[in-house]
Amino acid sequence: MEKLILHEYAPSGNCYKIRLTAAHLGLTLERRGYDILSGATRTAEFLASVNANGRIPVLQIGERFLPESGAACFHLAEGSTLIPTDPFERADMLHWMFWEQYNHEPNIATLRFWIAFVGEENLSAAQKAQIDTKRAAGEAALDLLDKHLEDRTFFVGEALSLADIALYAYTHVADEGGFDLARWPNVRSWLDRVAAQPGHIPIDA
Amino acid sequence: MEKLILHEYAPSGNCYKIRLTAAHLGLTLERRGYDILSGATRTAEFLASVNANGRIPVLQIGERFLPESGAACFHLAEGSTLIPTDPFERADMLHWMFWEQYNHEPNIATLRFWIAFVGEENLSAAQKAQIDTKRAAGEAALDLLDKHLEDRTFFVGEALSLADIALYAYTHVADEGGFDLARWPNVRSWLDRVAAQPGHIPIDA
Numbered sequence: 001m002e003k004l005i006l007h008e009y010a011p012s013g014n015c016y017k018i019r020l021t022a023a024h025l026g027l028t029l030e031r032r033g034y035d036i037l038s039g040a041t042r043t044a045e046f047l048a049s050v051n052a053n054g055r056i057p058v059l060q061i062g063e064r065f066l067p068e069s070g071a072a073c074f075h076l077a078e079g080s081t082l083i084p085t086d087p088f089e090r091a092d093m094l095h096w097m098f099w100e101q102y103n104h105e106p107n108i109a110t111l112r113f114w115i116a117f118v119g120e121e122n123l124s125a126a127q128k129a130q131i132d133t134k135r136a137a138g139e140a141a142l143d144l145l146d147k148h149l150e151d152r153t154f155f156v157g158e159a160l161s162l163a164d165i166a167l168y169a170y171t172h173v174a175d176e177g178g179f180d181l182a183r184w185p186n187v188r189s190w191l192d193r194v195a196a197q198p199g200h201i202p203i204d205a
Numbered sequence: 206m207e208k209l210i211l212h213e214y215a216p217s218g219n220c221y222k223i224r225l226t227a228a229h230l231g232l233t234l235e236r237r238g239y240d241i242l243s244g245a246t247r248t249a250e251f252l253a254s255v256n257a258n259g260r261i262p263v264l265q266i267g268e269r270f271l272p273e274s275g276a277a278c279f280h281l282a283e284g285s286t287l288i289p290t291d292p293f294e295r296a297d298m299l300h301w302m303f304w305e306q307y308n309h310e311p312n313i314a315t316l317r318f319w320i321a322f323v324g325e326e327n328l329s330a331a332q333k334a335q336i337d338t339k340r341a342a343g344e345a346a347l348d349l350l351d352k353h354l355e356d357r358t359f360f361v362g363e364a365l366s367l368a369d370i371a372l373y374a375y376t377h378v379a380d381e382g383g384f385d386l387a388r389w390p391n392v393r394s395w396l397d398r399v400a401a402q403p404g405h406i407p408i409d410a
Contacts, residue, residue, distance in 0.1 A: 052349055053308065066296055068303040075296035091271055091280035098273040101307050103258065129334050144257055 002062030004076075005030045007050050011117070012036075013109055013169035014069040015057040016203045020165050021073040024199040025080055037117065070097045073162050082165070084157050093156045096163035100170075104145075107138035109170040112177030138177070142184045145171065149186035153193065160197050168194045173203065207267030209281075210235045212255050216322070217241075218314055218374035219274040220262040221408045225370050226278040229404040230285055242322065275302045278367050287367050298361045301368035305375075309350075312343035314375040317382030343382070347389045350376065354391035358398065365402050373399045378408065 004022070006029045008015035022029050034040035034056055042054045051058045051067045058065050059072035066072050077083050084090045111134050114123055123131075145167065148155065155163040172191050174181060181188050194200065209227070211234045213220035227234050239245035239261055247259045256263045256272045263270050264277035271277050279302075282288050289295045316339050319328055328336075350372065353360065360368040377396050379386060386393050399405065 052352060053304065061293065064293060066293070066300055068300040068307075070303045071296045071300035074299055075292065078292055078295075087280065087283055088266065088269060088271070090283075091276045094279050095271055095273040095276035098275045098303070098306055099258065101303055102273075102311075106307075106311070126334060126338060129331060133331060147257060 003030065004028070005032060005060035007032050007034065007058040007060060007065075008056050009034055009036045009041075011203070012056060013112075013173065013203070014105070017069045017165055017169045018057050018059060018072045018076070019205070020169070020201060021076050021082065021162065023201040023205075024082060024160075024165075024197070025076060026199070027076060070094075070101065070162075070166060073097075073165060077162055081159060082162050084159075084161055086157070089157045089161075093161045093163040096155050097166045100166045103137070104141045104167065105170055107134040107141060108174050108177055108179065110134055110177075111138060111179075112170065112173060115178055116176040135178070138174070138179060139183075142171070142174070142179065142181075142187060145190075146184040146186045149190045154190070160194065164190075164194050169203070208235065209233070210237060210265035212237050212239065212263040212265060213261050214239055214241045214246075216408070217261060218317075218378065218408070219310070222274045222370055222374045223262055223264060223277045223281070224410070225374070225406060226281050226287065226367065228406040228410075229287060229365075229370075229402070230281060231404070232281060275299075275306060275367075275371060278302075278370060282367055286364060287370070289362050289364075289366055291362070294362045294366075298366045298368040301360050302371045305371045308342070309346045309372065310375055312339040312346060313379050313382055313384065315339055315382075316343060316384075317375065317378060320383055321381040340383070343379070343384060344388075347376070347379070347384065347386075347392060350395075351389040351391045354395045359395070365399065369395075369399050374408070 004027060006015065006018055008031060010033055019029060036056065040046065041056055047054055050065060053067055055067065057069050057072060058067045059075065066075060084093060114120065114127060154160055155167060168191065171187060209232060211220065211223055213236060215238055224234060241261065245251065246261055252259055255270060258272055260272065262274050262277060263272045264280065271280060289298060319325065319332060359365055360372060373396065376392060
């Protein structure tokens with residue numbers, strides 16, 4: 001495989017998903033950090049050469065750039081056990097990855113970012129007005145995860161897949177956004193199982 | 206393949222993506238409609254038997270249920286020309302599908318739903334407070350699409366893929382959410398190209 005460079009903001013769960021996938025696969029990533037709080041991914045240079053969407057993560061593969069964490073993880077993991085070989089299970093893995101980006105990340109990750117990184121006192125009025133809605137939606141997302149995990153070891157099939165990696169990234173730091181995971185015991189047990197897998201690395205590695 | 210049932214709300218672009226994919230593949234879907242405006246996907250029965258997330262679309266394959274339009278399209282299209290065989294292009298297709306669900310749909314599809322289906326006068330104060338932000342983010346998404354299409358026929362590689370289908374669904378009806386597509390001429394040309402493909406069906410078919 002060509003040289004892999006991860007354009008990232010290290011505390012971002014979306015960036016961690018790619019590092020965690022690479023760690024499970026034994027792949028080495030060169031890391032380039034950007035301070036998103038000071039707008040380092042909105043510069044003309046970044047927009048022109050890394051990602052016109054002005055966001056991290058972006059996985060650079062040789063001279064090609066791949067934005068979106070789910071796409072980057074899928075690309076790294078093709079042909080590995082992190083993607084189920086059964087067609088329905090493979091699609092079901094993508095279901096959880098899309099669900100995470102639509103129902104989980106915009107609530108749980110955004111509240112973490114607003115509270116733990118930006119600071120509640122620095123939020124705009126429009127952001128403050130969304131806190132209650134995002135809190136309720138984040139709790140509903142955790143309810144759904146907890147129910148799904150009642151009788152399952154991992155999200156899809158019987159083994160760790162990209163679905164677990166995608167959901168682990170922001171769930172395991174949900175407390176930083178004010179979610180008390182004691183309310184969701186099946187989620188907590190699953191977090192422990194994911195963290196106990198060979199090849200696991202923490203978000204601050 | 207087992208019998209395919211699409212649990213849907215017909216005017217939803219996310220549901221249309223699956224119908225359009227199936228049409229290109231020559232697959233027949235049985236359709237079951239739910240009135241999302243009256244809460245038909247939040248009933249105890251729907252949550253227990255179709256989708257615990259209370260949303261459509263859900264693709265039913267025999268006795269198994271697959272939520273999330275991107276996952277359903279991917280499952281239907283596996284092995285077809287709608288998914289590029291080159292690994293980078295396949296991941297790049299997923300990049301656009303994830304991007305659509307995160308940056309495009311929550312703005313362009315939501316404004317269409319609020320304005321053309323719910324009615325602006327029926328929105329909550331919290332929803333009304335988000336209109337300007339969603340308008341600006343939707344315009345930025347269309348700017349990005351227009352720029353990408355400056356020198357390209359389709360989104361990935363040289364042929365129609367699921368990336369085009371995913372992006373076509375809500376872009377071609379963006380005017381219903383108050384976006385005047387005359388501002389984005391490359392997007393308009395691409396919409397025409399997608400609609401001219403053999404196998405294409407309109408959203409109200």
